[in-house]
Amino acid sequence: MxxxxxxxxxxxxxxxxxxxxxxxxxxxxxxxxxxxxxxxxxxxxxxxxxxLANIRSVLTRPDHLIYTSMWNSTLITALSVCVVIVSSSMVAYYLVRNDSKKSRLLLVFFLFGLMVPTTIILIPVVKVLIAVHLMSTKTGLIAFYMGYYVPFGIFMYSGFIRTIPRELDEAAAIDGSSPLRTFWRIIFPLLGPCTSSVIIFIGLWVWNDFLNPLIIIGPIKGTTITAGIYRVIGQYSVNWGEMFAMMFLASLPIIFLYLALQRKFVEGITSGSLKG
Amino acid sequence: MPNGNKPALAVNKSLIKGKHEEKGSDSLLLPSSLKSRGVKKLNNKTTNFFLFVSHGLFIYLTFVIMPIVLCIYYSFTNFNPLFKGFKVIGFQNYADLLKDSAFGHAIVVTCIIALIVTIAANAMGLLSALLVNYKSWVYNASRTIFFTPQVLSPVVVGFIWSIMLTDDGVLNKLLGYIGLSGTSWLANPSIVVYSIAAVIVWQSMGFCTVVFLATLQSIPSDLYEAAKIDGCNRRQKFRHITYPLLAPGITINTVMLLISTFKVFDHVVVLTNGGPGTTSETISLKIINTAFNENQMGYASSMAVVLFALIGVISIVVVTGLKRREVEY
Amino acid sequence: MKKTMLLSLVLTVMIVVAGCGKNSSTSNNSPSEPAATTSAEAQPSSSSAASESASSAPEDQPAELSVLVFESPNLTAQFWDGAIKRFTDKHPNIKINKIVSPDLDRTKYAKQLLASGQFPDVLMSIDVQDFTNSKSLLPIDDKYLSKVPGAEGNAINGKVYQLPWGAQTIPYIYYNKKMFADAGATEPKTWAEFLDVIAKLKKAGFTPLLNGGGKDTWATTFLLDGIISTDVFTQDPDWVTKRKNGEVKFSDPLFKNAVKKWKSLYDSKSFNSDGLSIDYSLLQDAFLKGKGAMYPMGSWFVAAADAQKDIDVGVFTVPTDDGSIVIPYSVGGPASVSASTKYPEAAQMFATEFVTDAQNVVEIVKSDALIPLDGQTVDYQYSPLFQRVIDLIGQGKKVNAFSWENGDASMIAGMKDEMNKTAQNIILGKSVDSELAALDAKWEQTSARSK
Incomplete structure (x- = not known):
């Protein structure tokens, strides 16, 4: 009792x-x-x-901010996550399976990138992007995200690939499968849990990122949702209702995904960090 | 997962893992039957390296390594796009940094925020994890809510709180209901830094909760049973079993929080933009303001180098320090 | 099938990577190239070529311009969109992309865009002097200058970088008439009377003076700018020029006393306490909601005051020691053109038509209370408050508005921002002496670099 x-x-x-x-x-x-x-x-x-006036007035802004920036954010997030997954899983696979002093050094070299905050490299990255004519483009931002988040992908995948028995690769190779085919047909499907962790982590980081899109995409060719609301928020500082409506709409997709895939989110994040 | 940070202890751990790895043969992508054909093996190896590694390596070199090198180079110049040309000025920027009291202040502010957030979020995360480590819909709902701020953008969180914390904001109104008088949470120079830290704690607590829950659930239940047989009470169980075995969780949280708060930018820019005056300017904010608003890119680069060194030292110290505490079981 | 798809994917990735590689290696070799200066030298030839073609063909060359604008409570998106639409209706071949500054400090944003290689073609109401060292702005061609009355007034070394379209008084002190009546106060003329008014307002339980800032650092200094304009510039109209020649300093008694006069108002707690946490919109809102009695602000506030009915607003000039009326007066305008624009002719044409378009001028007078210049005739019925603002100009001595000067009279690059920061630091309790000494040091450092 x-x-x-x-x-x-x-x-x-x-x-x-x-x-x-x-x-x-x-x-x-x-x-x-x-x-x-x-x-x-x-x-x-x-x-x-x-x-519903607050929501309506945000949705009917003459510059269609919510629609365009939501689309931009979705596109940038999806593409960045894809290229990071493709690239980092392949690098991790090669480095783990070709265990030598060189590849271990290379792995450490990649993982060094985990320590670098964007604020430090943003100034030169802008210079690099101007030089390759990718400044103020989505491609430029995605390329930057790829370079910046590949170390994280490699870190996650290399830990996971170690747990997959080598016999699988060897059996496939005896069957005449090329390494590339072996990786994509046999190994990659086994990396599912790790891939979902990577998707969640990098997806959240990219979607919520603020400084990089603010500086790199710039104002001319659209914007992402976080940088977008930062740019227009000055107009709402005395109108809380509309400001909250803006915040709500900007977070809606991510909240929805989180509530729908809650278990995956929490698992992905904990397994990702606990393994570290 | 306090936003945008990455587990830096990764470097250390995988080094250790690498050592334990059994020595494999040189080219494991090839079946042993093919290994005798030396020429083909060599070709394959270069092709494979090209296919598997080159893209990642190239883009990593372009967008991380080269910028770091450039940043170090810029830090020795007076590069400023508002003036024509620039030249190498040796250690002048670093000498100026030593005299720059605003930068010293930014370091102090950053350290205070990092310290408060790390300790408070860890403590609150642990308490809330112990609170909701039960099976019922109530605790499930609490867990969901605790974690929600984590998936929001710091920009959104910052704006929500900036409305809560203004002078005639919600917090002061609430305090008014219970007969207390608030203060200018974002304008009072002696409070503003703590207000910012509190907002970050609110956002990152959920992450700690989740990590601690996972650690708690990974503690083998036979340990508790053994303790029960030995006649331990609840407090003794916590002190002698739970607490020591939580060490990995604490390590992860501390490293994640320290590293993310050391580069804290988004929250500050939205809440105060460094104000009032420069009271709440953090290192990252100072770097970005100096670089992109005052256009002193060379000087800002030297600050960036200092921040990088700081983060490097702190992550090494913290990781080695906390690792020593962890218990194997 | 899958294999070929994969292969082609890898191939495309490699081609892309290889393509990037070539470019980035060139960038690698010359990281020292400052992005902003390159096109300045190339300018004359391309501009003359373009002007030839423009004069020979009546049709406009197709062009695409990016235009940096800022949205304030007065100048809304509709104002800019309307003005841009009038231009594009007349010139269908020219496409205009509007860029909106995230806050009212468009100079800061223009610098950020310059730093990231995205400098717009046309920029509205920026601080020109900040961009002269890098030669980022294009001197406006004579054939366009002739169309704008008073354009030469804001020349820097004989070159015009910004086309003016009106004047502003920065600041006047606007006050809540009802609060003044309740407290038994009347419009002060001398500084002593001003202090007396403050005391009366305090006694009646009102916050005497309002100031803001927070994220908008420029909103902190209006009263300070006024005091410096009235106290320093009446004594020494060429103070800024003398500062440039090193003949005077911020830490000289004349300037320092003006700052200390302003600081004393903070010491006597005459301002609202949350000034450094509220931004410009909240500040204006605070005055219109009756949270303070006096509000030092630029003449554009008239538009907002006339647009509301909550409070009755009066106005007087910044009080002086001897009671004489001094008008801090600033002639300015919106349009500057980037030196690196691909379409210098179209950009200058846009700038010129923007400031001369009759409807634009009427709208800016209406929505931003811009005071028309001599020689401009504007068909507009002024409100009593607006009329009072204009009448005051005739009654007093005009001086430059400190930190809002234009042309040769303006301070060197970056000093306006430094001044705002200095002001906030002083409010936070740093010593006036050391802050002004730091300001002098900063000036020397910047001016040494500019030579």
């Missing part, structure tokens, strides 16, 4: 903590549907007159 009471108290306490923690997100959700008078006067209460 006492045990039951204490477990109930525990649950109640957990709920309280969670509610406090959730407060900022609650604010966003609740204030989207209020008119600006009520947002300022009573930010915490439920909407007295439910309105």
């Amino acid at each position: 006492l045990l039951k009471w204490s477990s109930k108290a525990h649950a109640l306490f957990t709920v309280c903590v969670t509610v406090v923690f959730f407060l900022p997100l609650y604010l966003v959700l609740i204030n989207i549907f209020k008119d600006s008078k009520q947002v300022m006067g009573d930010p915490l209460g439920f909407p007295t007159s439910f309105t």
Whole structure:
């Protein structure tokens, strides 16, 4: 009996903590549907007159910011994740399977890239991108992401590939399969859990990235969603309702994915970091 | 996964792993039957290297290694796109850095944020993990909510909190309801840094929770059973079993948080943009402002080199220090 | 099948990589090439070629221009879009891409774009002097200058980099009439009367003065700019020129006393306490919502004051020690052209037509309360507040508005930003002496580099 009471108290306490923690997100959700008078006067209460005006005004901006930047973000994230996966899994496979002093050094050389923050290399990266005429293009940003996140991909894949028995490759090779074919037909499908970790990590980083798209894509050829909301937010600083609507819409895809694939998210992130 | 950071202890671990790896033969992509044909093997090896490694290596060299080299080179010049031409000026930038009190201040601010975030997020993450390490829909929901800020962009989080923290913002209104008077959370020079740290803790706590939950669940249950037989109470169990075995989780969280907060930029730019004045300017913000707003690229590069050295030293120290604590089981 | 697909994929990757490789190796050899200066030398020939073709053919050459604009509560997206549309309707061959600065500090953003090799073709209302060292801006051709009245007024070394279209007074002090009445205060003329008004307002429970800043550092210094304009520039109208020649310094008593006068208002807690955390929009909002009695601001505030009905706004000039009326006056305009533009003719044409288009001028007078220059006739019915702002100009002595000067009278590159930072540091309690000494050091350093 006492045990039951204490477990109930525990649950109640957990709920309280969670509610406090959730407060900022609650604010966003609740204030989207209020008119600006009520947002300022009573930010915490439920909407007295439910309105969609905030969302509508953000969606009908004359510059179509939400649509174009959402599309750009999706495109950039998807392509960056793809090229990083293709490239880093191949590099990791080669380096793990050709175990020699040289390849171990090369692996360490790649993993050194994990330590480099973007702020440090952004100035020269801009110079490099100008030189190859990729500045202010999506291609330039994707190429940069590929170079920057390949070390992370290699780090994840190299740990995982070690757990896959060599006999598989050897059997395939005896059957006359080329190394490339062996890798893509036999090994890569086995890397599924690792691949999903990589997708989640790099997908989140790229989608939420702010500084690089702000500087690299620039203002002329569209923008990503994070850089986009940063650019226009000045217009909303006195209109919280619309500002929250903007935040909500910008985060909607990622929140939706997170809630749908919650287990995969948490597994991917923990397995990724615990293995490290 | 505090945003944009990567597990830096990777370098260390894989080195260790590499040593344990059994010595393989030279070209494992080839079946042993082909190994006798020396010429073909050599050809294959170069082709394979080209097919498998060249793309990754090339793009990595172009966008990470070459920029680092360029950054070091720029740090010895007075490069500034607002002036014509530039020249090598030796260690002048570094000498200026030593005298630049604003940069010293930025280092201090960054260290304070890093320290608070690392300790607070770890502690709160552990407490919340212990709180929700049970099976029920209540705890599942809590876990989901704790982790949600983690998937949001720091820009979004920053904007949400900037509204909470302004003078007539939500937090002060809430404090007003319970009869307390708040302060200018983002304008009071003696508080603003802690406000920023608190926002980052709010966002990164969920990550720690998840990591600790995974570590807690990986502790073998027979250890607890043995402790039960020995007559340990709950506190003793925590102190002698749970806590020591949480070490890997602490290592991961600490390294991730330290490295991500040492380059903290997005939160600060959105919350205060370094203000009031330069009170909350972090190293990364100072680098980007100096480079892209004041256009002193050479000087900013020297700051970048210093930041890089700092991150390198800290990750090595922390990883070796925390690794020593970990217990094998 | 799959194998060939894979192979072709790998091949394309390799081709792309190889292509990049060639380019990046050239970039590798000459990392020292500053991106911004290259096209400056190539300019004259291409511009003359383009002008020839422009004069021979009545049709415009097809061109695509990127134009940096900024959106403020007064100058909304509709204003810029309308102006751009009027131009493109007249010149269908020219395509205009609007770039919007993320905040009102478009000079900062222009610098960022310059640093990242994305300098726009036409730039609106930037601080020209910051871009003269790198020769990033194109001197406007005489044939365009002749179409703009008063264009030569803002020349730097005889060259015009920015086309003007009106004047602003920066700042006047706007005040809440009801609060003044409640506190029994009247418009002050002398500094002593001003302090008296502040005391009365405080007694009545109002916040006497409002200031802002936060992310918009430039919004911090309006009153300081006013005090320096009235105290320093009346004594020494050529102060900036003398500073350039090293004859005067920021740390000289004349300048320092002006700063200390301003600082004393902070010491006496006459400002709102959250000034450094609210941005420009919130600052304006605070005044219009009645959170403070006095609001030092540029004349563009008139438009916002007239657009609301919450408070009754009055205006007076920055009080002086002897009570004389001094008008910090700034003639400026929007349009500058990049020296590296691919279409110098189209860009200059756009700049010229933008500042001379009758409807643009009416709209800027209406929505940003721009004060028309002599020789400009604008068909517009001024509001009483606007009329008062214009009338005050006639009653006082005009001086340059400090840190808002244009042309040869402007400070050297980057000093405006330094001044804003200095002001915030002083508000935060750093010593006036050391901050002004640092400002002098910064000036010397920059000017040495520019030679």
